[in-house]
Amino acid sequence: MEHEQCEFGMVGLGVMGSNFLMNVADSGFTAVGYDKDPKKAQALNDASGGKIDGVTTIDEFLSRLATPRKIMMLVPAGSIVDAVIDELMPHLEPGDILIDGGNSYFKDTDRRTEKLEKENLRYIGIGVSGGEEGARHGPSLMPGGSKEAYEIVRPMMEAAAAKVNGEPCVTYLGSKSAGHFVKMVHNGIEYGIMQLTAEVYDFMKRGMKLSNxxxxxxxxxxxxxxxQSFLIEITANIFKQPDDKGDGLLVDKILDKAKQKGTGKWTSQVAMDLGIPIPTIDVSVTMRFLSALKEERVEACKDLDLGDLDVAEDRLNTEKELEHALYFAIAITYAQGLALLEAASEEFDYGLNLEDVARIWRGGCIIRATFLENIMQAYRNRPDLPNLILDESLAKIMKERHAATRKVVQLGVEQGIPVPAMASSLTYFDAYRSQRLPSNLTQAQRDYFGAHTYERTDEPGIFHTEWNQS
Structure with a gap:
């Protein structure tokens, strides 16, 4: 039986792959899916009502695609991506386009791009954010790599992406691994906002003794x-979910050990390599590691118990201060992530436009928020803005909200309630606005014990002193 030549193919028919493929098909493009697992292929056939065929052999899959073939992979990051590429490459023809839609490490994307380009194949690394719901009904898409290849698949990506005010939440971001790098930083910001939200919840629960x-x-x-944001919205919803296995709310029965898939850690590691401070994101990664020490924490709770201290403050004032502090710290988290993107764009020659990044994050993705409109405007007003908090309107808000943040951090410290991400955001703000930091002493110490030299404030040059060690 003759089949029509399809415009788009998907390798990997798990939840994300199947949902994205059905999204593309619903947008008016013919599509075919491939998975070695017959159950997943059949599930796609059933879910799409026969609109999309799921096939289980590479030959049938490739024969069903019109040339140049446009193939997207949505498989777990790492060696599986390389295995799929190695399986496909012998069957591909010059000009075919391969798209990696997983959370691949950006250096792996650069390596794969170089490998495929040697065979005259075109490669796109695209960050996909929004989970299974986003994949099905409109994710935020962050593509980078071959611009020529992106222009070919652009109609499909724009049709499938989330829309805000009629604008698709996708745009070509830059060369090589730009898309996967932006997605990595997106996830780092996500870690920061989630940790800040958790700290505020802990402050309400243990400090203010608020009910669910x-x-x-x-x-x-x-x-x-x-x-207003996706993460705040789902947090409110979480506190309405009953426990279907007992009394009370489900959130109270969930074990307090946060897991991770590595993108937050990658963000911190790359920031260290590039010399860009992102302390709110760093400490958010660290707190996930610390949360995993459940058994040790239970023991420490007994041995290091400090008693129960209440917040001796007016409740309504404290609620408003919490709101202002959370806004302040979230803004700082975005600022840190965007500063990292700016540095990476220069270091890796991505050519990122941060206004575009903020624009495509407004819909579909996990960190979508009304605040992104402010970020767009800030970079529209000043494309060379070195740090988001230097934007005139945002700087005004920071100056208005810092006092509330100090109060929340102070109360947390006084009660022994950990607020490390909130405190890190405040410390970043104070350090960034300090005309003089105590690093002159650090340089003196380095020169004292290691002859590492220093610069002076009153004349140019590099200096070393034979310090008096008596």
Missing amino acids: DDIQRLFAEWNEGEL
Whole structure:
């Protein structure tokens, strides 16, 4: 039986792959899916109502695709991506386009790009954010790599992407691994916002002794205002979910050990390599590691118990201060991530436009928020903005909100409630706005014990002193 030549193919028919493929098909493009697992191929056939064929052999898959073939992979990052590429390459023809839609490490994307280009094949690394719901109904898409190849698949990507005010949340970001790098930093910012939200919850629960209903109410109210975002919205929803295996809410029964897939850690590691400070994101990664030490924490709770200290503050004032502090710290987290993107763009020659990055993050992705409109405007007003918090309107907000942040951090410290991400955001703000830091002493120490030299404030040059060690 003759089949029509399809415009788009998907390798990997798990939840993400199947949902994205059905999204593309619903957008008016013919599509075919490939997975070695017959059950997954059949599940696609069933879910799409026979609109999309799921096949189980590479030969049938490739024979069903029109040339140049446009193939997207949505498989777990790492060696599996290389295995799929090695399986496909002998069957591909010059000009074919291969797209990696997983959370691949950006250096792996650079390596794969170089490998495929030697065979006259075109490669796109594309960050996909939004989970299974986003994949099905509109994710944020972050493509980088061959611009020529992207222009060919652009109609499909724009049709499948989330829309904000009619604009698709996708655009070509830059060369090589730009797309996967932007997705990595997106996830780093996500780590920061999630940790900040968790700290505020902990402060409400243990410090203010608020009920789950009160916590739900506050997050729901905040989501109606300037903190409106996907993560605040789902947090409010979480505090309405009953435990289907017992009494109370499900959130209270979930073990307090946070897991991760590595993108937050990568963000911190690359920032260290590039010399860009992102302390809020760094400490958010660290807190996931610390949360995994459950058994040790249980023991320490007994041995290091400090008693129970209440917040001796007016509750309504403290609620408003929490809201302002959370806004302040989230803004700082975005600023850190965007500063890293700016440095990486220069170091790796990506050619990123940060206004475009903010624009495509407004819909579909996990860190979508009303605040991204402010970020877009900031980079539209000043494309060379060295740091987001130097934007005139945002700087005004930072100056208005820092006092509330100090109060929340102070109360947390006084009660022994950990607020490391909140405190790191405040420290970053204070250090960044300091005309003089104590690093002159650090340089003196380095020169003292290691003859590492130093610079002076009153004349140019490099200096070393034979320090008096008596």
